[in-house]
Amino acid sequence: MTDAQQSQSQTQASRKIPPGLVLGPDGKPCRVCTAFRHWNPMKAYKSNSSKSSNDDATLAAMAGAMGTLAQPNGPPPDCPPDKDQLGRSTWTFLHATAAYYPDQPTSTHRKRMLGILFALPVLFPCSWCAMHFGEEIQRSPPDVSNRENLSRWLCQQHNIVNERLGKPLFDCSIKSLDERWKDGPSDGRCD
Numbered sequence: 794m795t796d797a798q799q800s801q802s803q804t805q806a807s808r809k810i811p812p813g814l815v816l817g818p819d820g821k822p823c824r825v826c827t828a829f830r831h832w833n834p835m836k837a838y839k840s841n842s843s844k845s846s847n848d849d850a851t852l853a854a855m856a857g858a859m860g861t862l863a864q865p866n867g868p869p870p871d872c873p874p875d876k877d878q879l880g881r882s883t884w885t886f887l888h889a890t891a892a893y894y895p896d897q898p899t900s901t902h903r904k905r906m907l908g909i910l911f912a913l914p915v916l917f918p919c920s921w922c923a924m925h926f927g928e929e930i931q932r933s934p935p936d937v938s939n940r941e942n943l944s945r946w947l948c949q950q951h952n953i954v955n956e957r958l959g960k961p962l963f964d965c966s967i968k969s970l971d972e973r974w975k976d977g978p979s980d981g982r983c984d
């Protein structure tokens with residue numbers, strides 16, 4: 794656990810903050826650092842339990858179609874993003890951008906890509922996510938030399954977060970990455 798995480802969890806414990814609710818650097822509850830189900834647990838529970846699973850599927854499909862990438866237990870599509878929605882949308886942008894990055898990038902491509910990646914630790918609204926990403930990017934600088942290397946580097950960065958959150962790791966072969974982020978699976982279900 795880093796010093797920042799330790800002081801965050803000490804603050805949470807001493808102030809009896811509900812589990813999962815994350816405080817921002819200003820000590821106030823941070824909406825965009827918190828999963829929606831932890832932001833207002835009773836409300837999220839009520840709104841989800843009053844819907845049938847069919848409604849959930851419809852809501853998710855509508856939200857997906859609207860480009861918000863909302864999930865059934867996330868905020869409604871016209872509400873500010875929670876940590877998960879923001880994360881999902883950002884990863885979508887980053888992986889898709891890497892998937893379409895040139896095989897032989899010009900110096901402008903490289904510079905602009907580095908600009909995007911190094912902006913995240915400064916500007917990403919989930920401050921704790923931004924801080925972790927900033928530490929990782931220093932440890933393992935982005936490889937913007939070509940499409941395949943960039944896609945793999947990004948996959949490894951995403952896997953670092955997945956591991957921290959106890960999620961399964963993604964296969965970082967270019968075949969899997971292209972299937973997920975560029976070409977779609979061979980069974981044609983995405984075509």
Ligand SMILES: Cc1cc2nc3c(=O)[nH]c(=O)nc-3n(C[C@H](O)[C@H](O)[C@H](O)COP(=O)(O)OP(=O)(O)OC[C@H]3O[C@@H](n4cnc5c(N)ncnc54)[C@H](O)[C@@H]3O)c2cc1C
Pocket residue numbers: 876877878879880881882883884885888913917921922923925926947948949950951952954955958962963973
């Ligand atoms: C830069 C950054 C840092 C973050 N840091 C934190 C943090 O410190 N703490 C925190 O709680 N949350 C963090 N998040 C949010 C977190 O990573 C998730 O986005 C969020 O928890 C929602 O997860 P999800 O299960 O919907 O899928 P996501 O993890 O958002 O993934 C979206 C989709 O990407 C695909 N995918 C998964 N892993 C990979 C991979 N390795 N390579 C390629 N594709 C993949 C899968 O198909 C998945 O459905 C961060 C997000 C970003 C963009």
